[in-house]
Amino acid sequence: MGIGELSSAALPRSFFDRPSHEVAPELLGRVLVHGTVAVRLTEVEAYGGPGEDPAAHTYRGKTPRNAVMFGPPGHLYVYFTYGMHFCANLVCLPDGSGSAVLLRAGEVVAGLDEARSRRSRRSNGKDRDLARGPARLAVALGLLREHNGLDAIGEASPALPGDADRRLTGVPHGSAAMLAGSPADGATIRSGPRTGISTARETPWRFWIDGDPTVSPYRPHVPRRRNAAATSVGEVPSS
Structure with a gap:
C-alpha cells in the first residue's frame, strides 16, 4: 500500500447509489479513513432492502435502530450488537431504500499505533488481525455509536505529510x-455465502480478496443463546 492510495480521491456519492450486491465487490481495495486510521477493505457482505433480504436489519421496514440505512447513500450505519460489539456498514441505494454493505475485514494501512492501542486488550500481536472481522474493524477505526450516520463521502482527499507513522491530517x-x-x-475477487446468518444463508453476497491474510474465516450459522455476539447486518457469531 503506497501513499498514492492513501491520497486518492474520495469516492462520489453516486458510487453507493446502486444495489448493495453491486457496490460490495467494488469496495474491495478501497480505503476507509476515520480520523488518523485508515483501513483497506478486503472482505465485505451485501444486505438487501425491506421485504427482499430476510437477513437484513431492514427486512421488516424502518425502525429507530435502522433509520440510517434508509437515509442517503454513502453514510455509515454503525450498530451495537448484543451488548458486546459495534459493526460498521455503508449505506447503499437512494434515500428511503434501506440497504447497506457490512465491512467485514481489512488491512490497517495508516495509524497503526492508534489501531494497535485500541485493540491491545484483545490483539494477539499480529497486525493482520487488527481489523480481521467486523467487530475488530470497527474497533481499529474507533467507530462507536455516536458515529452512526456519519457521512463517509469526503470533500477532499486526505493530505499526507509523509512522516514516519503516516498520520492522516486531511x-x-x-x-x-x-x-x-x-x-x-x-480475478482475485471471490464470492460465497454470508457468514453465520440463519436465514437466506445461501445468498452469495459475501465478497473477499482471495489469499489476503486479513480476510476473516468463514463460519456457517450455529444456533446460539441470545447473549452471543452478532457481527453482521443480520445474525452472525462473534468475530
Missing part, C-alpha cells in the same frame, strides 16, 4: 472518508 477528528484506493483485481 480527515478531521470524528470525520470519515471513503477513498478510491486501488480497486482489487477482478
Whole structure:
C-alpha cells in the first residue's frame, strides 16, 4: 500500500447509489479513513432492502435502530450488537431504500499505533488481525455509536505529510472518508455465502480478496443463546 492510495480521491456519492450486491465487490481495495486510521477493505457482505433480504436489519421496514440505512447513500450505519460489539456498514441505494454493505475485514494501512492501542486488550500481536472481522474493524477505526450516520463521502482527499507513522491530517477528528484506493483485481475477487446468518444463508453476497491474510474465516450459522455476539447486518457469531 503506497501513499498514492492513501491520497486518492474520495469516492462520489453516486458510487453507493446502486444495489448493495453491486457496490460490495467494488469496495474491495478501497480505503476507509476515520480520523488518523485508515483501513483497506478486503472482505465485505451485501444486505438487501425491506421485504427482499430476510437477513437484513431492514427486512421488516424502518425502525429507530435502522433509520440510517434508509437515509442517503454513502453514510455509515454503525450498530451495537448484543451488548458486546459495534459493526460498521455503508449505506447503499437512494434515500428511503434501506440497504447497506457490512465491512467485514481489512488491512490497517495508516495509524497503526492508534489501531494497535485500541485493540491491545484483545490483539494477539499480529497486525493482520487488527481489523480481521467486523467487530475488530470497527474497533481499529474507533467507530462507536455516536458515529452512526456519519457521512463517509469526503470533500477532499486526505493530505499526507509523509512522516514516519503516516498520520492522516486531511480527515478531521470524528470525520470519515471513503477513498478510491486501488480497486482489487477482478480475478482475485471471490464470492460465497454470508457468514453465520440463519436465514437466506445461501445468498452469495459475501465478497473477499482471495489469499489476503486479513480476510476473516468463514463460519456457517450455529444456533446460539441470545447473549452471543452478532457481527453482521443480520445474525452472525462473534468475530
